[in-house]
Amino acid sequence: MAKLIDGTRNKLSSRRGFLKAGLALGGMAATTGAIAGEGDPAILEKKDWVQYTGDGVDARPYGTPSEFEEHVTRKNVAWLTADPVSSVNFTPLHELDGIITPNGLCFERHHAGIAEIDPAEHRLMINGLVEKELVFTMEDLMRFPRENRVYFLECAANTGMEWHGSQLNGCQFTHGMIHNVMYTGIPLKYLLEEAGLKTNAKWLLPEGADASGMTRSLPLAKALEDCLVAFKMNGEALRPEQGYPLRLVVPGWEGNMWIKWLRRIEVGDQPWHHREETAKYTDLMENGKARHFTWEMDAKSVITNPSPQAPLLHKSGHTVLSGIAWSGRGKVDRVDISLDGGRNWRPARIDGLSLDKSMHRFYYEFDWDGSPLLLQSRAIDSTGYIQPTRNELRAIRGTNSIYHNNGIQTWHVKSDGEVENVEVS
Amino acid sequence: MSRFLKIALLATISISCSLPVLAGPLNIGREATSAEVLAWNIDVRPDGQGLPEGRGTVAWGEEVFAEKCASCHGDFGEGVDRWPVLAGGQGTLADEDPVKTIGSYWPYLSTVFDYVNRAMPFGEAQSLEADEVYAITAYILYLNDIVDDEEFELSKSNFMQHRLPNENGFFADPRLESPIAENKNACMKDCVPGVAKIVMRARTLDVTPDGEDNPSGGLN
Missing domain, CATH: 2.60.40.650 (Immunoglobulin-like)
Incomplete structure (x- = not known):
């Protein structure tokens, strides 16, 4: 103990190491409930932060969590997939409280890595069964009425590793393919109305601008009910890994449908049966038949x-x-x-x-x-x-x-x- | 809660849920040119809508596949490491360990064409010529014993004649009619007889990150 107390008299360079050692000791005291000597060193010792001034307002122009929270990160389960470029990581649910997931901790699922898109070069096209095939710039989109909604996004495969029995020790891994943020976006129906739906329009094909060219067939009724084309999450721009500058929000439905880096919406009269709704995201039953279009996420x-x-x-x-x-x-x-x-x-x-x-x-x-x-x-x-x-x-x-x-x-x-x-x- | 507060709360809720009703088009955006639509409108449907002109044989497809696909999928679509297996597995879907491939599981050939054309080769998407996509698709049919002639040529004109074996293997989501959805009685007391016994532990497998063993994956 004496050595550590001496440590406090050193300059700031040793502060971090000391704090870590102090935390460990403090943790021990807390778990045993025993206080040696006159009392708790956390009270009896004069701490650096009590005495010395800290960083000024220019030091952290975009704030990050305390260094003591650096273990709170998304984590990958490497054996799940062939390559981290087409893979998933997991939200550290056990470190969070309340209902909002911080942007930097929202789990990621990419099929060809993160597309890094300059919003000045991003376009949204609406084509197919519409009166006018349209192109919007990001600036154009900012002129539509927008709304704010909090929705969870859960990957359909969340908890998928537990079908055969207990497998992963941690709710981050068993349940961490979920996040919950407030989106700011344009009701999709406004964009469709702007293009003018033809009477035989029944399905949409939203498409991503990433190197997987992600597509899913989306029934028109859902699009008109509550889907958003979002550009903000929790008040700030979408993170690149969440589809910057534009993503689809499909409330209550499996995460794969929430097309990130959204660049095109085709309007059609029947579903496309693309890879992500046939080979993947279909649910194989014991008799060898598979459910498809299982969109809603159950309670x-x-x-x-x-x-x-x-x-x-x-x-x-x-x-x-x-x-x-x-x-x-x-x-x-x-x-x-x-x-x-x-x-x-x-x-x-x-x-x-x-x-x-x-x-x-x-x-x-x-x-x-x-x-x-x-x-x-x-x-x-x-x-x-x-x-x-x-x-x-x-x-x-x-x-x-x-x-x-x-x-x-x-x-x-x-x-x-x-x-x-x-x-x- | 006072009556006033309740009314105020209701008012807030109704305001936050009502969207402005637009009187008509806002005249935002511009009309897409036909070249622009052509550049992005690459999707293909099971009825053949979206197929481009083109053709390719099994034999040529084998060459293209060996050069551009085999490093991940193997020379015969058997899959390298944990990359997807493309061939075989027919008749295994009801087994304990089903092998889901294009031949055993995918319902439509158009899905193969669309996916190869938009997303393959992995890391060099949308670099293939339409003829190459036809050739690769033909070779995948060959790998799955759906065609057996190396000289077979797949083209826009004969594409619709070729179907995948599992086309009828899918059915609509029945979850809302299941006994689970119909159960509205949440038992609160003595719901299961006897004391709960642990029948399986994650620790036994030890596959949590930082663990040592790596079982085979399944997500891709």
């Missing part, structure tokens, strides 16, 4: 804290359990919690904004006696749909459908507070 929830990456270190006593829930068909009306592997349930408390097709935050506070727990959460949405167990899903779907796994997740909290991903009888 789903997960406890984010505790979870394998976020153990319960306090051993026992008052405990806050937290998690997220969402539904592609509306709001989440209720989330139930089980501590005993689904035998008994009690309602959790939804806190904060409850918005249509948005993430909801829930909490459940209880007095933990330190004995092992089998934690589960179960979402019930505004249509009355109840999140099923994994086995209820498997009974209908088998285990080879990859996509749309919204089954109930179980976390085993051991008496030492460590958490593992398990399945229960």
Whole structure:
């Protein structure tokens, strides 16, 4: 200890190392609850930040999180795909709270890497079954009425690695192909009305400007109902990895349809059956037949804290359990919690904004006696749909459908507070 | 909550959800030229709409494939590392480990043409001539035993005569009619008999990043 205290008298260069060592010690004191000597060094010792001035306003023109949060990042599961250019990383859900995902932590899924587009050279074309085939510049688009909406985006393959049973230890990996942000965008129907839909128009083909030329067939009714052509997320420009300068927002529907780097929308009278809606994003059943056009994301929830990456270190006593829930068909009306592997349930408390097709935050506070727990959460949405167990899903779907796994997740909290991903009888 | 507040809240909600009704076109943007539409309108549909003029044989397709595709997909479409397998797998879709390829799973040949034309070769998209795309598509038919003559030539005019075996392997989303969607009774007490027992642990597999073993992937 004495050595470390001496360290505080050194100049700022040693500050970071000291803080890390101090944090580790502080963490230890907190977990044991023991305070040696006169009291807590965090109080008794004079800290650098109390004494010395810090960075001025010019040091961080675009702010980043504290250096003590540098472990909070998206992470890849390298074995999932052949190459990081056509791959996915995962949102660190266990490090977040509330309902909004920070832009830099929104999971990424690219099929040919990130397109880096100069907005001055970006165009949006509408062609096909319209009265006038149109081209818009970004400046043109800024003259349309716009709206602000908070929506979750979940990859259809989220939790897809768990079909055969527990596989990944961490809600970041089991459930992290989701984010929830506020979009600012133009209702797609305004753009379609500007071009003038022909009477036989029934389907759209939005297309990305990236090197995968991403396309999906989108029924016109959905486009007219609530789709947006968005250019901002959480108030600032879309991030390049989220489709800068323009992306499609398809509320409640699988993430693959939210075409990034949107450059063209073709209007047609039938679907295109392109690769991402035939070879991929179709759900293979046990009998060898496959569901297609499975667009909506079913009601789903997960406890984010505790979870394998976020153990319960306090051993026992008052405990806050937290998690997220969402539904592609509306709001989440209720989330139930089980501590005993689904035998008994009690309602959790939804806190904060409850918005249509948005993430909801829930909490459940209880007095933990330190004995092992089998934690589960179960979402019930505004249509009355109840999140099923994994086995209820498997009974209908088998285990080879990859996509749309919204089954109930179980976390085993051991008496030492460590958490593992398990399945229960 | 006071009545006034409730009314105020309702008013806020209705305002935030109502969109301006546009009286007519805003006259924003400009009409696309035919050259512009031609440059971007490359998509192909199962009914053949969008197919360009062109032709290519299996034999030539094999050469183009070896040069531009085989480094990822293998000489015979068998797939290198975790890159997609393009051939074989017919009759495996109901197996424990189904092999989903163009021959076993994809419903339409137009999907192959469209995808190769827009996204392949990976890292050099939209660099192929229409004839090369026809040739590669013909070679993929050959790899999947759908045509058996190396001199077979696929072209715009005969394209619609060739179908993939799994065209009827897909059906519409039935989720809203499933027993899961119909269950409206959320059990709260003694829902499952007996004490819950752990039947599987992620730790057993140990595939979480920083773990040691790498099973085969499936996303691509």
